[in-house]
Amino acid sequence: MILKKIKYIAVLTLIATSALAGNRDRSGQSGAGELLFNPWTRSSGMFGLNGSYVSGIEAMKLNVAGLAKTERTDVGIAHTRYLSGTGMSISNVGLAQNLGDVGVLGVNIMSFGFGEIPITTETSPEGGIGNYKPSFLNFSVGLGHSFSKNMSAGVSATFVSEAISNITASAIAFDAGVQYTNGKRDNLHIGIALRNIGSNLRFSGDGFSFNGTSPDFAKQLTVQSRSEKASLPSQLNIAASYDFYLDENKAGESEKPQHRLSAMASFVSNAFNNDWLGAGLEYAFKEKFMLRAAYRYENGIMEKQKSTTLYTGISAGVSFQTKLSNAEKAHAIAFEYAFKPTNIAGGVHVLGIKMSLAKQSN
Template sequence: MRNYLNKAALVVCALGLSVSAFAGNKDRTGQAGATELLINPWGQSTGLFGMNTSYVKGLESMKSNIAGLAFVKNTEIGLAHSVYLRGSNVSINNLGLAQKIGNLGVLGFNIMSVGFGDITITDFNNPEGGIGTYKPQFLNIQLGFGKEFVKGVYGGIGATFVSQQINSVRASGAAFEAGIQYITGKRDNFHFGVTLRNVGTNMRFSGSGFALNAENPGNENQQMNLQVPTEKFEMPTYLNFGISYDFFLDEKRLKSTDDVPQHRATVMANFTSNSFNNDYLGGGLEYAYRETFMLRGAYRYEQGIGSRETSNTFYTGLAAGATIQKSLGENGPTLALDYSYRPTARPNNGVHTFSLRFMTAPKSKKDASGADSE
């Protein structure tokens, strides 16, 4: 009875998330701000173009479906770097940490910064520059929590502080998210996930950069300091639905159900309802050998993609990536290196993402067992 009530409550929450997200007005396309919240800095997820809503696990789930944070077994530390449109001087740096707190769940911390290089300062009297440079600062600081509530049902919530600023102009806000994953099947090989992200406060730019001096219309000898008003803007809210299925290619050759398959092929599909962008529909495939070497690829479709006249994105829709991970000793930590590439058009420089993850093993089987499944 307890299991039934818990699962029913989670289903009701998922339906509530769906109703909220589909209330968006598509006439507002392109009017959101803080769009760096849509950036995923991790090499695994970007190799699948975010099609792994139902399957993502560990630290990187904080930028996809935070329910996957519950799969952290002990401690996970990750670093990531993205070269955004090579040659543009735009880069993304990311640092994350997740820690399992016994049966209470998993706590996660993530900080992401976007760098734009040096930008030339211009003004009315110096339209060509020559008076210095400045560096915009985009910073996202995120806290998250994930937990296995009942056997096969995982949930998570998170909050992100958003900061954007230059020397004399700044804006800040907070965005919230929640996600659910459900796993079932003979070998836990069917996955379903839903997440609602970036529901948050409005943001507004302010600062001395919007102040200007002007003559008093009634007295030419008098100067007035005027503050230019700014309009508030919303967060780029979106809802993700995903399903995936694991095919164990050597399952028929296993001698018993306790034997671990060596070859896994996971197919996945995903739908994203964006409040301020085109909706996304796509799928992906990942192959793993002994969960040590992995290859993946995906395609994400949106309206007008591939057309010079109607496309709203510089992506081609394709993505590919690979992972190599190895345990350092029988009960030692695991080190993983991920890489992904997403080709772009206009410009066609592409986006390269590298990530390095370090995962420690649980101290005992009890620590790795997750939540109580009663």
């Protein structure tokens, strides 16, 4: 049975890999680049390398199969200071609800803030005629389902909206993922996710209109210029991790060890950018205090003149989680922080609060 599941995962990997490949020459040519950004704190602290075991509402932005691990209700909010000092920010909120045999339903809303940008025109290149605020919104709905204790899968759809006062664009992106666990204490985790497969993004609106003249120069006309369509930034994420329980010899069969050290690695094939390869570690004490760090490599990242990313490749994060009662299955709340240094500005800072409501026994 285990071999059959592994073969299934391998076939899915081969099919997805044939459709995607990293391409440096296409960097910056996709639309809706914000789909590649993970706004959740734990995933940011691991630079998205935790696709094999991500769970709850965070799975919506990495591997939707992890939604299926939500016991009852998972709700969270996160705020990102993107490129600190530039005034850009990201606000994110999500909810995951267990629906019983149907699976787990997840909803995630991510909004970008760019502050006020001066309006400039051909006649007023220096501005001084007002400001505008771009609006970037991603609305996602997903469903995760556990087929067995070891195997879960999920699918999601994300509506993408980008707009300024006189130009808008929209698209829809689909994600699919699987997760597999095995081992004495479910130590081994494998995850595969295919993300951002969907419609093209094309801008339209009055902002593309300009005054022209008819072919005979007899009258003035309003001419509408069409923009080029852009594909979404599709990617394939393959991740694996293993949990080492440092005090396992001291813990009994039914007793959970207190010290966990998880080692993980991930490979991401991007259709419109360099491929990513990374590794990381997460230490947890009683699942109350968690410390994590990771490094994600891509071609040219160590050479500023050749690099196509603003990141240095390093990420780190910390979580403090506590139960709200002494019951074995109790509600829990977590306070989290993550940081990713960048080559420009003051890096990316992420703050988050997440609450997990446990299923109460009758």
